[in-house]
Amino acid sequence: MTSDEPSNESRPPRQQAARGFWSEAWQRFRSRKLSMAALGFVLFLVLVATFAPAIAGTKPVICRYKGTIYVPCLAYFDRTFEPVIFAKDRFRGTYPANLAEKDPESWAIWPLVFQDPYRSVRDNEWPGEPANPARDQGTPSRRNLFGTDQYGVDVFAKMVHGTTVALLVGFVSMGLAGTIGITIGATAGYFGGWVDMLASRLIEVVMCIPTLVLILALVAFVDKPSIWKTMAIIGLTGWTGIARLARAEFLRLRSSEFVMAARAAGAGPLRIMLRHILPNALAPVLVPITFGIASAILIESSLSFLGFGPPPPSVSWGSLLNDARSNLQMWWLVVFPGVAIFLTVLSYNLVGEGLQEATDPRLREARK
Amino acid sequence: MVSYLIRRMALAVVTLLMITGIVYGLARSMPGTPLTIAMGESDPSRKLNPADIERMKKAYGLDKPWYSAYFVWAGNVVRGDLGRSISRKQPVATLIGERIGPTLALSGSALLLTWLVSIPLGLYASARSGAVDERVVSFGLYVLYSFPTFVAALFLQIIFAVWLRDTAWELPLFGMRGDGITDETSWFASTADMARHAVLPVICQSYVSLAWYSRFIHANMQEVVRQDYIRTAKAKGAGPWRVLVHHGFRNTLIPLVTLLGLSLPALLGGSVIIEQIFTWPGMGRLFFESIRERDYPTIMGLTFMFSVLTLAGQLVADMLYAWVDPRVSVE
Secondary structure (H helix, E strand, O other): OOOOOHHHOOOOOOOOOOOOHHHHHHHHHHOOHHHHHHHHHHHHHHHHHHOHHHHEOOOOOEEEEOOEEEOHHHHHOOHHHOOHHHHHOOOOOOHHHHHHHHOOOOEEEOOOEOOOOOOOOOOOOOOOOOOOOOHHHOOOOOOOOOOEOOOOOEHHHHHHHHHHHHHHHHHHHHHHHHHHHHHHHHHHHHHOHHHHHHHHHHHHHHHHOOHHHHHHHHHHHOOOOOHHHHHHHHHHHOOHHHHHHHHHHHHHHOOOHHHHHHHHOOOOHHHHHHHHHHHHHHHHHHHHHHHHHHHHHHHHHHHHHOOOOOOOOOOOHHHHHHHHHOOOOOOHHHHHHHHHHHHHHHHHHHHHHHHHHHHOHHHHHHHO | OHHHHHHHHHHHHHHHHHHHHHHHHHHHHOOOOHHHHHHHOOOHHHOOOHHHHHHHHHHHOOOOOHHHHHHHHHHHHHOOOOOEOOOOOOEHHHHHHHHHHHHHHHHHHHHHHHHHHHHHHHHHHHHOOOOHHHHHHHHHHHHHHHOOHHHHHHHHHHHHHHHOOOOOOOOOOOOOOOOOOOOOOOHHHHHHHHHHHHHHHHHHHHHHHHHHHHHHHHHHHHHHOOOHHHHHHHHOOOOHHHHHHHHHHHHHHHHHHHHHHHOHHHHHHOOHHHHHHOOOOOHHHHHHHHHHOOOHHHHHHHHHHHHHHHHHHHHHHHHHHHHHOOOOOOO
16 A cells, blocks of 8 residues: 555645744744844843953953963953963053053954943053043043943943843843742642642742842841852742742643653653653743743842842942932933843843743734 | 631641741841841940840840740730830831831822722723724833833932922922921921822832733733623623723723732832832831841841731732622632
8 A cells, every 4th residue: 555645635735844832933923023122132132241341341352462362351251261471461450551561562452442340441541541530520421431430430331241240140040940940830730739738838938928028138148249149049039930830830731641641651750740741831931931030130130229239349230220329410320221221121021921922822812 | 718718817827937937047047136237337336245245135035046036936926026126126016107107108109099090091002902002002001011110210319309409390309208397397288298208209119010000901801802791782882981991891800809909018018129219217118227237026027017918918819809700719
């Protein structure tokens, strides 16, 4: 019996291979212009954070010094990346004059904006340019695009370098919250019974404690505050919504036919949960995670704003706003970081909504 | 019904014990004690000598490990005693009583404003669903919903207290009372003064929930207008306004009423950030200060109050839901 083609002529002609769930969801997501613009903005922030030292800084992106090529700007990511030779030759962080003086043969490619996020640029540090204005004199200008703060530090450089924190806070804390939430929710939903009872109580307890109360208590509890600890705390407190949704999804799916089939085939509970249920439960759980990123960024900036943020060397948008509180006449300290936080939160909310509409079949039905 | 209530209450007591236990443990593990923080930080010369510290520790029960001190605290709460604040030398109940008025004034007006604006706005959006103006309004609400409160507060402060200074539009930067207001000032003048101080905080506290409620009403209405009874109402000749409000909106009231229960803790708990920015002497600020001062009795008193309100709010929401919607039963 070789019935290759003629046997099923009644079947409608095949147009293309059936698309998977995610590719179909992506198709629908793409048709929402606002969500796509928001996704574009998030990608733009990723680019800014990655290339922050090349956008604003006082260290050369690439330079040739005494016959060797160096990348001093990497020091902005981690201080230990600063090539030892510059410390030995007593550069003390000032590159332009020292490079020319100590090796006339040297050349360097400089960042787009010669400003430092950690200190004020001194007079004539860049040949022919005056020092940054300090106190309330630093209105936005050609040299200081977003103005300077009360110590003369460039706000644009601070914001470019603070992008890393804003992005990391969202991803790290929600990565942690997602892991905890899915684990607890999945266990509760799949096993049910007293496990569910215990987990549900735990979720309820953590939900009942007001978030900011819990976070403030935890922040005070931490000895040496750092941005990583803040992220961990936001993650440790923000998993309840995810857990509730994961629990509901696992509860619904555990009695479905494909799970029964997997069990009949001899799959263990861990395998069923990870390989069979999780992929089907992922879409509804991803939505609160995306919204969670937005709220994590909000929480981090409000913590920094209240003065509970990471200590000075690390820059975050919220701490710029905290500086603005006592200098309200310096409007640029409010407007630029404020708009940046707002746009980032808005973007994640729009991406989350797009994701929800693209993956939830009930909403799609409702639109018709 | 009664058995359901009893079961919920019993669960609530267990939850309450867990919450207060966790917060008590956390509070006691924070570095520093109320004695060292309050006296030592402001003025080193006022640092207590070790013998005095020991004596005061004993008086406040700080010499016991946190778990046994917790049971002493819980026993006192059962007897109706929230303890005395260490840094303010006043009973915690008195402190809460002082602060609850300003918070209620702030969040009560914010809640009222939210409902007064969001219901017409949500109905308007539903009536014009799909039209250009509805899309603009909806997007505006979405933007408002994503706008961080503390950024908005700073913007408003810059506009009304710095740029509009010495004009008729100037509004106070912070505080609840102006300098010239004393006990002798007439009731009308002092209320007007407080209202002027409350404008900015009330706006900040209401705009996010306003946007959220409007979107909520709009989304629910979209669901409702597809129901058969709406088609029936239209078919029998009811006008568009009557269909929208009488047949449609009354059915979206069901989820809305339950939201009222869930807003109970926010109503009395206040907002830490807004009260902090505008130095409004309310509950949120009291909580923030008590954490800074490591004032365990106040932290615990407020946590206890927040949790009771949250649990009560959830219970009220469930009961209201069963009450307004005959299809739902609490069993």
